[in-house]
Amino acid sequence: MxxxxxxxxxxxxxxxxxxxxxxxxxxxxxxILAINVMxxxxxxxxxxxxxxxxxxxxxVPHAMVITGIVVAxxxxxxxxxxxxxxxxxxxxxxxxxxxxxxxxEQLPEAPSDVASKNNGKNA
Amino acid sequence: MLAQSFSWQVxxxxxxxxAALLCFMLPKWGRxxxxxxxxxxxxxxxxxAYQVMNQGALRYAVGxxxxxxxxxxxxxxLSLLMLxxxxxxGLVVSVYSMAYFKAGKAVHFWPLWMLLWTAMNAxxxxxxxxxxYVTLELLGLAAVALVALAGGVDALGAAMRYLxxxxxxxxxxxxxxALLYHSFxxxxxxxxxxxxxxxxxxxxxxxxxxxxxxxxxALFPLHFWLPPAHASAPAPVSALLSALVVKASFYILxxxxxxxxxxxxxxxxxxxGVLGAAAVLWGGVQALRQTRLxxxxxxxxVSQIGYLFLVFPLASLMAWQAGLYLLLSHALAKAAMFxxxxxxxxxxxxxxxxxLDRVAQRLPLxxxxxxxxxxxxxxxxxxxGFIGKWMLLDAALQSGQWWWVAVIIxxxxxxxAYIFNVIGHSFTxxxxxxxxxxxPAIMExxxxxxxxxxxxxxxxxxxxxxxxxxxxxxxxxGS
Amino acid sequence: METLTLLSWAxxxxxxxxxxxxxxxxxxxxxxxxxxxxxxxxxxxxxLAWVRLDAPDIALAEAAIGAGLTGALLLGALAKLxxxxxxxSRRSEILPxxxxxxxxxxxxxxxxxxxxxxxxxxxxxxxxxxxxGLSAQVAENITASxxxxxxxxxxxxxxxxxTLLEMAVLLLAVLGIRSLAVVQxxxxxxxxxxxxxxxxxxxxxxxxxxxxxxxxGSYAAGGAFQAGAVLAATGVLLLLTGWLPGAWFxxxxxxxxxxxxxxxxxxxxxxxxxxxxxFLEFPPSLAGSLILLIEVAAALSIGVTxxxxxxxxxxxxxxPSSGRAEKRxxxxxxxx
Numbered sequence: 001m002x003x004x005x006x007x008x009x010x011x012x013x014x015x016x017x018x019x020x021x022x023x024x025x026x027x028x029x030x031x032i033l034a035i036n037v038m039x040x041x042x043x044x045x046x047x048x049x050x051x052x053x054x055x056x057x058x059x060v061p062h063a064m065v066i067t068g069i070v071v072a073x074x075x076x077x078x079x080x081x082x083x084x085x086x087x088x089x090x091x092x093x094x095x096x097x098x099x100x101x102x103x104x105e106q107l108p109e110a111p112s113d114v115a116s117k118n119n120g121k122n123a
Numbered sequence: 124m125l126a127q128s129f130s131w132q133v134x135x136x137x138x139x140x141x142a143a144l145l146c147f148m149l150p151k152w153g154r155x156x157x158x159x160x161x162x163x164x165x166x167x168x169x170x171x172a173y174q175v176m177n178q179g180a181l182r183y184a185v186g187x188x189x190x191x192x193x194x195x196x197x198x199x200x201l202s203l204l205m206l207x208x209x210x211x212x213g214l215v216v217s218v219y220s221m222a223y224f225k226a227g228k229a230v231h232f233w234p235l236w237m238l239l240w241t242a243m244n245a246x247x248x249x250x251x252x253x254x255x256y257v258t259l260e261l262l263g264l265a266a267v268a269l270v271a272l273a274g275g276v277d278a279l280g281a282a283m284r285y286l287x288x289x290x291x292x293x294x295x296x297x298x299x300x301a302l303l304y305h306s307f308x309x310x311x312x313x314x315x316x317x318x319x320x321x322x323x324x325x326x327x328x329x330x331x332x333x334x335x336x337x338x339x340x341a342l343f344p345l346h347f348w349l350p351p352a353h354a355s356a357p358a359p360v361s362a363l364l365s366a367l368v369v370k371a372s373f374y375i376l377x378x379x380x381x382x383x384x385x386x387x388x389x390x391x392x393x394x395x396g397v398l399g400a401a402a403v404l405w406g407g408v409q410a411l412r413q414t415r416l417x418x419x420x421x422x423x424x425v426s427q428i429g430y431l432f433l434v435f436p437l438a439s440l441m442a443w444q445a446g447l448y449l450l451l452s453h454a455l456a457k458a459a460m461f462x463x464x465x466x467x468x469x470x471x472x473x474x475x476x477x478x479l480d481r482v483a484q485r486l487p488l489x490x491x492x493x494x495x496x497x498x499x500x501x502x503x504x505x506x507x508g509f510i511g512k513w514m515l516l517d518a519a520l521q522s523g524q525w526w527w528v529a530v531i532i533x534x535x536x537x538x539x540a541y542i543f544n545v546i547g548h549s550f551t552x553x554x555x556x557x558x559x560x561x562x563p564a565i566m567e568x569x570x571x572x573x574x575x576x577x578x579x580x581x582x583x584x585x586x587x588x589x590x591x592x593x594x595x596x597x598x599x600x601g602s
Numbered sequence: 603m604e605t606l607t608l609l610s611w612a613x614x615x616x617x618x619x620x621x622x623x624x625x626x627x628x629x630x631x632x633x634x635x636x637x638x639x640x641x642x643x644x645x646x647x648x649x650l651a652w653v654r655l656d657a658p659d660i661a662l663a664e665a666a667i668g669a670g671l672t673g674a675l676l677l678g679a680l681a682k683l684x685x686x687x688x689x690x691s692r693r694s695e696i697l698p699x700x701x702x703x704x705x706x707x708x709x710x711x712x713x714x715x716x717x718x719x720x721x722x723x724x725x726x727x728x729x730x731x732x733x734x735g736l737s738a739q740v741a742e743n744i745t746a747s748x749x750x751x752x753x754x755x756x757x758x759x760x761x762x763x764x765t766l767l768e769m770a771v772l773l774l775a776v777l778g779i780r781s782l783a784v785v786q787x788x789x790x791x792x793x794x795x796x797x798x799x800x801x802x803x804x805x806x807x808x809x810x811x812x813x814x815x816x817x818x819g820s821y822a823a824g825g826a827f828q829a830g831a832v833l834a835a836t837g838v839l840l841l842l843t844g845w846l847p848g849a850w851f852x853x854x855x856x857x858x859x860x861x862x863x864x865x866x867x868x869x870x871x872x873x874x875x876x877x878x879x880x881f882l883e884f885p886p887s888l889a890g891s892l893i894l895l896i897e898v899a900a901a902l903s904i905g906v907t908x909x910x911x912x913x914x915x916x917x918x919x920x921x922p923s924s925g926r927a928e929k930r931x932x933x934x935x936x937x938x
Contacts, residue, residue, distance in 0.1 A: 003614040005726070007655060010618040012722040014625055015298060016715050021629035022291065023711060028283060029634055029680065033641050035290050036672065037625045040648055042298050047655050049305040049726070050735055057656055058735030059752035061304065063761055064253055066663050066753070066827055067768045068297065070904075071260045073667050073675070074775035077911035078264055079286055080679040081779040082271060084914070086279040093683060095287075096280035096351070133881040140770060141868060144861045147777065148854070185763045187883040192739040194763045231781035238774050245767060257767045261774060268778030302725060308735050327725035 007048035014041030026094045028083040032076055039072045130183045131171040132196045135206065136245045138164045143237035150230045154221055157233040161217035164240065168210040172590075175203050180594025182250070190251070190311030197250035197313070199594025201447065204587060205247040205374055208451050211576065212366050212458045213240055219462055219569035220359045223469075228357070231272060239265040239363065246371050252300050253310040255375055256293060263289035263339070266368050270356040281351035288338050288348045292372070295335030299328035303383070316382040329384045329391070332376075339372035342395075342432060343402035346425045350409075353421040358465020361417065365424045366458035370450055373431060380435065381443070381596065392435040399432025400530040407537025411544065416467065416474035419541055420460045423500060426534060427453045430515065433527050437518045443597040444588060445514035451587065452507025452580045456496040459573035463493040466562045466570060476545055480553035483546070486562065490549055492570035497542035499577040502535045507580025614654060621647055638676045645669025658823035659753040662815070666831035671908055674838050678912060748889025749820040757825065758893045762882045769864045769900060776860055776910050783915030801843045808836040816901050820890065826863075826897040830904025837909030852917040860910065863903030867896050 018038030022031050043065040050061040087093045142160035146153040175181060180199035189195065198206070217236070224232050242262035249255050267289065271282040304310050306325060307318040319325060334345075341349040349369070353361050380388075406426025413419040427449070434446035466489040467482055468474045483490045499506035502513075512531055519527040580587065591597070624647060628640035645668045652661035740752050740760065747755035757765050812832040819825030847856065870892055871882050879885060884892050 003611055004655065006614055006618055007651060008726050009723060010621060010651075012719065012726060013622055015294070015722070016719050017622065017625055017629070019291075019718070020711070020715055022287070024708075025629070027634070028287075029676070029683070030629060030637065031287055033637060033676070034629055035287065035294070036641070036668075037629065037644070038291075038294050040625075040644075040668070042294055042301060043660075044648070044651065045298065045726075046301040046304070047652070047657055047660065049301065049729065057752075058737040059740055059756050060736045060761070061301075062657050062660055062753045063756035063764075065657070065660050066757060066825075067257065067764050069660070069663050069667050070768050070827055071257065071771050073672050073908070073911070074771045075260065075264060075286070075290055076672055077675055077914075078268065078775045078778045079283070079290075080675055081782045081914055082267070082279065082283050082286060084679060084682055085271070085782045086276070086283055087683060089276045089279055095284050096277070129875060130881065133875075137868065137872070137881075140864075143770075143773075144865055144868075147773075147861060148857055184880070185882050186759065187880045188743070188760055191736055192743060192760050194761055231777065234777050235774070235781070238770060238777070241770065254761075254764055254767070257764050257771065261767055261771050264771060264774050264778060268774065268781060271778070271782060298722075302729075305729055305735070322725075322730070323721075323728040324725040327721050330721065 004048045008045050011041045011044030011046075011048060014038070014044065017041075028079070028086070028093045028095065032079045032083070035079075036072060036076060039068065043068055130181075130196070131167055131174060132181065132183050132198055132248050133185075134167045135164065135171055136196075136241060136248060138167060139237045139240040139244060143234045143241060146233040146237055153233040154224075154229050157237060158217055158221055160237065161214050164244075165210040165214045168206050171198065172203055172207060175199075175593060176590065191309035191314055194254050195250040195311060195313075196248045198248055199596050200591045201374075201377075201594075201596035202247045203593065204447065204451060204590055205370070206244060208454045209240070209243050209247070209367055212362070212454055212573065215569050215573050216359045216362055216458065216462070219362075219465075219566050222563040222565050223357070223359055223465065228272060232269070232357075232359075235265055235268050235272070236363070239269065239368070243367060243371055247374060250312050251310050252303065252312060252315070252379075256297050256300055259293050259296065259339070259372065259375070262368060262371055263293060266364055269360040270352050270364070272360065273355055273357050275355065277351065278355040281348070281355045284348045285352040288345075292335040292338035295331045295338070297335075299330075299332035299335065302328040302331070312378060312382050316385075319383055319386070321386055325384075329379075329388065332379060333384075333391070333395075336372045336376040336379075337398075340369050340376065340428060341425060342398055342428060343405050343425065344398070346402065346406070346428070349425060350418055350421040353424060353461075354415065354417040358417075358461055358468065361421075361465070362458040362461035365421065365461060366454040369424070369428060370454060373428070373450070377443075377446075378596075381598070389436075392438060395432045396436035396527065399429040399435070400527065402426060402429025402432070403530055403534035404429075404537070407534055407541065410541040411537060413541075414476055416464045416476050416479075416545060417461070419476065419545065420457070420464055423460070423538065423541065424453075424457055426538065427457070427500065430512075430531070430534065433515060433519075433530065436524060437515075437522050437527070439518050439522060440597050441514055441521070442518035444591055445511050445518055447591060448514060448580075448584075448587065449508065449511035452499050452511055452577050455573050455577035455580065456499040456506075456508065459492050459496040459570050459577060460500075462566070462570035462573065463489040463496070466566050469566070470559055470562050472558075472560070476548050478553040479545070479549040479551075481551070482549040484550075485559060486567065488564075488567035488571050489562070490546070492567070492574040494542075494546055495571075495574035495578050497538075497546070499574075499581070501538040501542060502531075505581040506578045507584075508577070510581050510584045617647065617651055617654065621651065634680055635677075638673065638680060641676065642669050642673035645673065659751075659825065659828070662823055662828040663831065666828055666835065667908075671831060671834055671838070671912070674912055678914065682914070746886040746889070748884060748886060748891075748893050751819060751821050751823070751825070753823075754819050754825045754893070757827075758896060759884060759889065766864070766867055766882070769867065769903070772904065772907050773860060773864060776907050779911060779914060780916040784918045785913055785915040797843055801839050804839060805836055808832055808839070812836070812901065812905070816894075816897055819897065820894065826900040827904060829897075829901040831908060833901060833905025834908030834912070837905060838912050841909065841913060847917060856906070856910075856917070859906040860903060862906075863896075863900035866899035870896055 015038050018034045021034035025031060046061045047065055050058045083093055145156050175198055183196040185194045242258050242265055246258040249258060267282050267286040271279055302324045307315055338345045353365050403426050406422050410419045410422035430449050431446050434442045466486060470486055499508035502508040516528055516531055624640055624644040628637045628644055631637040649661045649665040652664055744752055744755055747759040749755050812829045815824035816829035
């Protein structure tokens with residue numbers, strides 16, 4: 001097994017891992033992180049498989065991934081802005097109709113804890 | 124020289140893009156610029172249609188490189204009809220939006236809508252699966268931003284869910300693209316169709332791309348995001364999303380299944396058919412249970428999308444044509460319904476079905492539009508929906524798969540039930556009479572024009588059927 | 603030789619496993635702040651993976667955009683999320699005890715995902731080994747493309763149409779964000795002395811780096827996106843040190859900068875079409891300079907766009923009260 005193949009398999013695992021987190025976590029910020037991890041997995045797979053042939057390097061997947069990275073940051077930025085607006089309007093950064101058991105997942109990040117850390121960062 | 128390098132396919136993509144830039148740059152003029160450009164885009168689609176009908180399917184190599192190195196644009200009967208229905212619905216919705224959006228919202232609406240139009244035209248013309256990924260993302264983000272324009276908690280939540288589902292769908296699709304590229308060294312659909320063979324990678328790509336696109340097309344049970352998003356968006360946006368945007372991902376799916384994944388995938392096709400049947404029934408029952416008009420129309424979309432998937436297990440020329448015919452007439456009818464619902468919402472300030480309060484007398488044009496669109500959705504003669512369903516029934520009987528016939532008939536009955544439910548309430552007096560706000564006449568007429576177009580599709584069926592054969596997108600016959 | 607390959611093998615395996623571990627921790631971490639920091643670390647290690655895969659162009663883009671700016675966006679959003687935490691107390695009221703039905707669902711999910719992994723691994727392992735790709739065609743046509751870096755040639759010539767649409771996606775994100783939020787309160791925050799001094803040193807340096815990346819992109823790793831991202835880092839730094847765009851700037855000059863790259867791109871191709879070229883076809887003799895022209899405009903726009911994404915809304919010079927009132931009133935969609 002070449003190391004390129006290993007990277008391709010890492011990409012596939014990252015995709016699946018991100019998909020799991022996307023479905024499991026209720027907080028939208030986590031879902032956005034999950035989407036980004038999935039994207040990284042796809043990009044890794046796209047390039048690692050190209051490196052596998054190894055006569056000359058194939059720049060086309062590289063260009064595709066750069067395109068993909070730019071698309072990913074655009075989507076992330078829009079998602080974050082939407083999340084903040086939703087939070088402003090509804091008071092919660094979760095999707096509507098989120099079941100209570102999923103909501104409870106939001107609790108562990110204790111408000112005071114995060115808030116204080118955040119203040120510390122801003123100061 | 125000029126004649127060879129210039130192409131109306133490019134014009135159809137570049138015009139809305141330029142329009143978006145202009146509308147953004149000159150917000151005060153945005154509405155008028157948007158409207159003028161909408162006419163210009165429609166005009167260039169008509170010229171392109173004329174060209175394609177005379178010369179047959181056209182392929183255009185962007186940058187002069189040609190596949191597989193470059194990206195090709197390709198237009199045949201299938202993509203041409205999609206472009207034309209986008210142009211027709213887009214033009215009418217543009218006119219409607221002139222009256223609908225106030226200055227504050229219009230500033231944002233027009234550039235976003237023009238980018239949505241760019242995305243759709245680019246999507247229907249692209250012959251390159253990676254390029255299709257970029258257009259899908261452009262389409263998805265524009266659609267989400269337009270839903271969020273409504274601004275309420277419902278709309279923002281729905282837009283957020285829509286965005287996440289859309290991104291998930293795109294990434295599944297892109298993973299499939301990666302597998303196909305590394306299997307065959309190209310992302311051009313025509314070349315893939317030549318080179319494709321049955322390997323595990325192709326099967327995986329088929330599964331991933333199909334699931335990704337089904338998310339975006341909202342086929343049951345992946346439809347959960349659609350009703351809130353389509354119902355809470357501003358009315359013109361609901362019309363665009365339900366009529367056109369979900370059809371765009373369906374179009375890619377259709378292309379891939381016709382060209383790349385056409386080799387023996389009977390079991391998967393049967394599964395799509397079963398899901399389609401479930402969508403028809405589930406969407407219909409849910410529509411019947413809704414208390415709000417826009418939610419009812421959104422669930423009706425879930426149901427109508429189901430019909431499009433009944434085509435896959437039949438897979439005959441007539442079935443494909445029936446599917447496309449249903450798609451086109453649904454696009455017109457559903458846009459008309461949402462615009463009419465928007466009028467009712469503007470008029471009474473709410474869209475509770477039980478309190479429609481004599482809308483029939485007070486907004487006769489809008490209710491006529493809703494009823495005519497309903498006729499097409501039910502599949503009553505002689506509407507566009509009727510022709511599509513008739514062909515679908517025929518195709519089902521011909522292939523001996525009679526059980527789909529039952530689904531089509533029950534679906535039609537459900538549609539009749541939920542549409543008459545609305546029409547019935549619109550004649551009666553509600554307990555709480557609402558103070559009515561005048562609705563601009565142009566908004567009423569816009570809805571009616573689209574509804575009439577949906578009905579007329581049934582009377583002039585031969586023309587679209589002839590266009591469908593250009594370039595033989597469905598295989599059989601043609602040039 | 604043997605030990606060297608073994609060593610690089612060990613390095614690759616460690617890197618891959620670390621990537622997976624970081625992603626897992628970033629997503630599972632109970633603290634969102636920690637999750638984001640781990641995600642940024644994940645992005646930086648991804649850049650390392652790109653280097654290992656001989657993809658320096660992507661490594662640069664990943665480090666600048668994927669890790670750097672995305673990280674800044676995430677941290678900025680988290681800060682705003684925590685700042686507006688007035689409704690925290692409300693949350694506890696709507697949290698009844700968890701029900702038990704999630705167990706079945708989780709089991710099903712894990713099963714499906716395992717099936718997905720198995721399918722993907724099988725598909726990848728069974729891929730035909732001789733996937734030649736398009737390297738031959740690219741090599742054949744590289745001289746006609748006007749640049750010698752094959753990735754830049756692909757991005758701005760062979761597949762320039764993708765890049766054109768991708769810039770439309772970037773613009774779209776800004777449009778969407780501007781329609782969602784107004785940035786009202788000026789962040790007239792006093793930066794610390796260190797940050798202030800650092801920015802004085804860094805801003806000119808970053809602009810220089812950005813120009814270098816742009817120039818070098820035609821023959822080595824770099825290009826418009828990497829240069830734009832570095833430019834955006836400059837913008838973000840300026841925003842963080844309390845610099846705000848002046849009132850004169852946030853109107854049409856800002857909008858013009860946002861669309862500039864796309865406008866130049868479209869204008870160049872339209873002018874060329876008048877002279878008989880096909881859409882996005884650059885005559886080989888001019889291609890190099892035309893690509894550079896498009897890249898300069900694109901990098902500028904990308905820089906401004908990414909900075910605007912970080913700002914997170916439509917900057918409004920007016921006092922906050924009027925902006926807020928306007929927003930509330932227009933949230934209804936009735937016609938005038």
